[in-house]
Amino acid sequence: MEKEKFSYPVSLRRMQITDKFWKNEMELVRTEVIPYQWNALNDKVEGAAPSYCMHNFKVAAEMNRQKRKQGAAYKEPSYTYRGFEMLPEDPENLKDEFYGYVFQDTDFSKWVEAVGYSLTQHPDPDLEKVADAAIDIVCAAQQEDGYLDTYYIINGKDGIFTNLRDHHELYCMGHLIEGAVAYYEATGKDKLLHAAERFADYATDYFGPEEGKCKGYPGHEIAEMALVRLYEVTGEQKYLDLSRFFIDERGTKPYYFDKEHPETVKKGHENELRYSYHQAHLPVRQQDEAFGHAVRAVYLYSGMADIARITKDEELYQACVRLWNNVTKKKMYITGGIGATHLGEAFSFPYDLPNDTAYAETCASIGLMFWARRMLEIVPDAKYADIMERALYNGVLSGMALDGKSFFYVNPLEVLPEACHKDERKFHVKPVRQKWFGCACCPPNLARLISSIGSYAFTENEDTLFVHLYMGSNVEKTVNGKTVNVQMESDMPWEGNIKIRVQAENAKMTLALRIPGWCKNYKISGIEDAAQEEKDGYLYLKKVWNREETFCIDFPMEVQMFAASERVREDIGKAAIMRGPVVYCLEEKDNGKNLHELLVDTDMHASVSEGKICDTVVKMVETDGWRLTESGDAEETLYHMYQKPQKQKVRLHYIPYYTWANRGENEMQVWTRVQNP
Numbered sequence: 196m197e198k199e200k201f202s203y204p205v206s207l208r209r210m211q212i213t214d215k216f217w218k219n220e221m222e223l224v225r226t227e228v229i230p231y232q233w234n235a236l237n238d239k240v241e242g243a244a245p246s247y248c249m250h251n252f253k254v255a256a257e258m259n260r261q262k263r264k265q266g267a268a269y270k271e272p273s274y275t276y277r278g279f280e281m282l283p284e285d286p287e288n289l290k291d292e293f294y295g296y297v298f299q300d301t302d303f304s305k306w307v308e309a310v311g312y313s314l315t316q317h318p319d320p321d322l323e324k325v326a327d328a329a330i331d332i333v334c335a336a337q338q339e340d341g342y343l344d345t346y347y348i349i350n351g352k353d354g355i356f357t358n359l360r361d362h363h364e365l366y367c368m369g370h371l372i373e374g375a376v377a378y379y380e381a382t383g384k385d386k387l388l389h390a391a392e393r394f395a396d397y398a399t400d401y402f403g404p405e406e407g408k409c410k411g412y413p414g415h416e417i418a419e420m421a422l423v424r425l426y427e428v429t430g431e432q433k434y435l436d437l438s439r440f441f442i443d444e445r446g447t448k449p450y451y452f453d454k455e456h457p458e459t460v461k462k463g464h465e466n467e468l469r470y471s472y473h474q475a476h477l478p479v480r481q482q483d484e485a486f487g488h489a490v491r492a493v494y495l496y497s498g499m500a501d502i503a504r505i506t507k508d509e510e511l512y513q514a515c516v517r518l519w520n521n522v523t524k525k526k527m528y529i530t531g532g533i534g535a536t537h538l539g540e541a542f543s544f545p546y547d548l549p550n551d552t553a554y555a556e557t558c559a560s561i562g563l564m565f566w567a568r569r570m571l572e573i574v575p576d577a578k579y580a581d582i583m584e585r586a587l588y589n590g591v592l593s594g595m596a597l598d599g600k601s602f603f604y605v606n607p608l609e610v611l612p613e614a615c616h617k618d619e620r621k622f623h624v625k626p627v628r629q630k631w632f633g634c635a636c637c638p639p640n641l642a643r644l645i646s647s648i649g650s651y652a653f654t655e656n657e658d659t660l661f662v663h664l665y666m667g668s669n670v671e672k673t674v675n676g677k678t679v680n681v682q683m684e685s686d687m688p689w690e691g692n693i694k695i696r697v698q699a700e701n702a703k704m705t706l707a708l709r710i711p712g713w714c715k716n717y718k719i720s721g722i723e724d725a726a727q728e729e730k731d732g733y734l735y736l737k738k739v740w741n742r743e744e745t746f747c748i749d750f751p752m753e754v755q756m757f758a759a760s761e762r763v764r765e766d767i768g769k770a771a772i773m774r775g776p777v778v779y780c781l782e783e784k785d786n787g788k789n790l791h792e793l794l795v796d797t798d799m800h801a802s803v804s805e806g807k808i809c810d811t812v813v814k815m816v817e818t819d820g821w822r823l824t825e826s827g828d829a830e831e832t833l834y835h836m837y838q839k840p841q842k843q844k845v846r847l848h849y850i851p852y853y854t855w856a857n858r859g860e861n862e863m864q865v866w867t868r869v870q871n872p
Contacts, residue, residue: 201504202572202654202661205670207315208380210649214667214685220592220645223599225313225322228642231600232306233325235638243630247294248302249329251345254291255336258348293349298363298415300345303333304370305639307387311377312646323382330378330387341393343371356401360414360452360473365441368394369417372425377647379428388428395425399433403440411451412441414473416491419498420565423505439502442511445495446470446478472539480510483517485526485542489534489554490636492542493522493562500569512573519570521545522563523582529757529771529865530593530778530852531586532606534559537623546762550609550866552621557594557603557637560586561644568651571663575654577732580663581712583651587664588688589778592853595641597811601628602638603856608780608865610856626860659705661733665693677702679740688776689814691717691750699740706736713775714750721746750775754801754816759866769866770795772816774803778852779816783861785848790862792823794870795847808854820847821870842870 212218231240238245293299310326313319337343338352344364347355356364368391375391378384398418402409413419422438425431444451450470453460459469470476471486474495485492496518503512525545527533532555535543540554567583570576594603605623612626644651652664660672665685672679679699686692691714697706710717710732725738734748752775759766772779772795781790796819806815821842847867855863 200575200656202575202656202659204568204572204650205653205655205660205672206380207312207647207649209671210653211669212316212649212666213669214687216688217645217648217666221313221316221648223595224309224642224645225317225319227599228595228638229306229309229313229322232302232309232639232642233329236302236306240630245295246299246302248299249332251293251295251299251349252303252332252336254293255345255348256332258291259335259338291349293346296363297346297361298366300343300367301363301370301636302639303329304367304374305636305643306374308370308374308377309639309642309646311374311379311381312643314381316646316649326378327384330384334386334390337390337393341397343390343394344368356409356411358455359411360455363413363415365398365413365418366415368398369413369419369421372421373417373643376424376428377643391425392429392431395422395434395437399437402437410444411455412444412475414452415488416441416474416495416498419495420501420569423498423501426505435502435505438498439506442479442495442499442502445473446475446482450475472541480514482514483521484545485518485522485533488539488541489559490540490556490562493533493559493566497562497565497569500566500573504569504573515570519566519579523578527563527582528553528555528590528608529585529759529773530555530606530608531560531563531582531590532556532608533563533590537605546760546764548759548763549765550864551607551611551614552624553605553607553609554623555590555606555608557591557606558640560590560594560606561640564591564644564651568654568663571661572654575661575707575731575733577709577712580709580732584664584711584776585778587648587651588776589852591641591644593855594637596628597809597854597857601630602641603628604637607863610863612860612862627856658703659707659735661707661709663709665691665709672704674699674702674704679704681706689752691752691775693748693750694745695748696743696745697740698743701739701741703739704737707733708736708748709733711750711776713752713755713773715753717748717750719746719748754799754803754818756795756797756799758869766866768868770797770869771865771867772801772818772849774814774816777814778865779849780852780855780863780865781847781867782850782855782858782863784858785850786845787822788862790864790867793845793847793867794821794823794842795867796820797869797871806850808850809857811854811857813851813854816849818847818849820845820867 234240235243236246236248307326310322314323336345344367372391375387379388419438419441422434426435472488474487474492479499496515499511500515503515522533526542528548534540534554534556535548537554540556563586564583567579570579590606593606607624610626614621615624615626652666653670654661655672658674665687667685668683670681679702682696684694725736728735754774757771757773799818801816801818804815806813822845824841824843852865
């Protein structure tokens with residue numbers, strides 16, 4: 196690894212996203228998801244599973260106040276935000292009980308993180324006021340020693356850090372850090388940041404390699420990458436050291452979780468698969484296959500990549516590369532979905548990628564993006580950005596309805612609604628998006644990712660601006676004390692036309708433009724006097740930029756047919772359709788029932804047209820195909836003597852995968868059987 200080539204996300208405060216497509220998504224999050232989520236945190240969404248999140252913080256805060264004997268009982272102020280009245284609640288009527296999952300605190304942390312990112316793009320005093328009031332409640336729950344997890348504050352602190360495998364305290368700490376840093380960077384307000392630091396200080400005093408300290412590590416990872424982020428904001432080495440300790444300790448023997456849970460260890464079964472669920476089956480530097488809970492895994496790999504970059508740990512980086520290749524070449528759906536089985540929300544064995552029982556959790560695709568960007572920070576290789584883009588436009592966006600009001604936890608590639616309702620093996624697959632979830636990780640993760648999407652599109656080092664994702668934007672960069680403004684206009688994801696305008700005065704800078712893997716040939720025009728070099732899927736334009744210069748780059752989009760490896764048994768003889776970064780699917784609404792009877796022509800004769808899905812303009816694709824039909828006795832019998840299938844020529848109507856299930860409950864499939872002409 197060469198440190199001088201490392202890059203870092205461009206600060207959201209130095210960019211504005213102007214892109215038509217992404218501005219719409221960000222506005223949905225700002226105007227629909229964030230206020231809806233706030234109501235959910237306060238259990239005010241009718242018909243949705245309660246969160247209990249803010250209730251728990253209020254109970255813990257009131258317990259603190261009573262303990263400290265600070266006078267009169269706490270009264271929550273009443274205020275209004277977007278028409279939703281926050282009524283005062285008498286703490287005397289609050290039961291001193293914890294409700295929800297052990298990780299319920301993270302509902303707030305992910306919400307405030309999304310708020311922070313949103314405020315960088317759209318200042319909103321009302322929203323900031325709501326966030327500040329919520330932060331006051333959360334900070335009031337913090338213990339004098341810095342500990343901040345309402346499950347143990349309410350239920351008794353004697354159990355702190357006694358069940359790292361299952362009770363998610365370090366996971367809660369990690370999300371608190373992420374939210375606190377985002378809000379601080381957006382607003383400059385450090386109250387929540389200081390609370391996160393105090394909790395992290397508590398953890399650094401408790402865990403570590405030193406004699407007498409606990410040798411445990413998180414059951415659910417995220418603290419690893421969050422502590423790195425806290426280190427980068429504060430400069431405190433101890434946070435980086437704790438992150439590295441958690442990574443180094445994972446998978447060592449004797450297994451820490453066995454010390455916590457000796458009752459689960461059976462003689463002769465010490466190395467069974469249960470360790471893999473937590474990615475603790477081997478020390479991380481020895482791992483080369485992704486195992487276990489998919490979200491936990493990619494959060495760990497993201498932290499590993501962070502530590503590898505900062506400490507220039509080549510061995511750790513090579514482990515990240517091996518794991519990346521394993522995931523993306525053997526265990527990833529064409530949509531960028533990962534985690535094939537609902538049993539443990541986990542990776543399955545290589546090439547086991549069933550379509551109708553796929554889990555492919557929205558959070559897992561988001562975590563894949565976290566990991567991809569961190570790999571790009573180490574080495575600007577387009578293979579990472581290609582996967583990041585694939586996951587974004589497909590596995591991630593499919594998790595949210597076009598109106599921003601309902602969500603998928605699970606993202607299958609084939610759905611028969613009757614099976615979802617009647618087949619217990621497919622109960623985890625929902626044919627329509629849900630309002631909310633008791634375990635509500637996916638909606639807030641979507642909100643925080645979409646609100647910060649610019650930090651995935653652009654990274655920078657001292658003299659280079661890297662463009663990984665093309666989206667309309669204004670980005671400011673400083674090179675040798677000179678300010679460079681880069682403005683981009685983009686028609687992605689529907690067309691590959693990009694216009695870039697650079698404004699500077701004699702500033703020597705390199706623009707590194709990703710060449711998408713789906714583009715066979717590209718054209719660049721209007722650029723003068725620039726040294727051009729292609730390397731690892733990027734076009735490097737190096738020159739002295741003077742005043743205002745405009746150039747264009749065109750990435751032609753063709754409708755392309757993809758086949759899976761023959762080792763993917765579920766997709767033998769089938770094809771998927773893509774155009775640019777977008778995966779397409781068939782829906783019953785456009786093609787009638789029994790989608791399994793359809794075949795796509797390998798010659799396709801594809802046409803592209805503009806259409807609408809629930810008032811959202813998208814590009815649709817049509818191809819030649821056939822529908823199988825039965826005749827004679829075959830219609831009346833379950834089995835019959837083989838005869839050449841009868842088929843009727845049809846046009847197949849494809850829509851973007853991320854838009855499916857927005858028009859009600861109906862069949863869907865990504866992979867369709869192929870028929871040669």
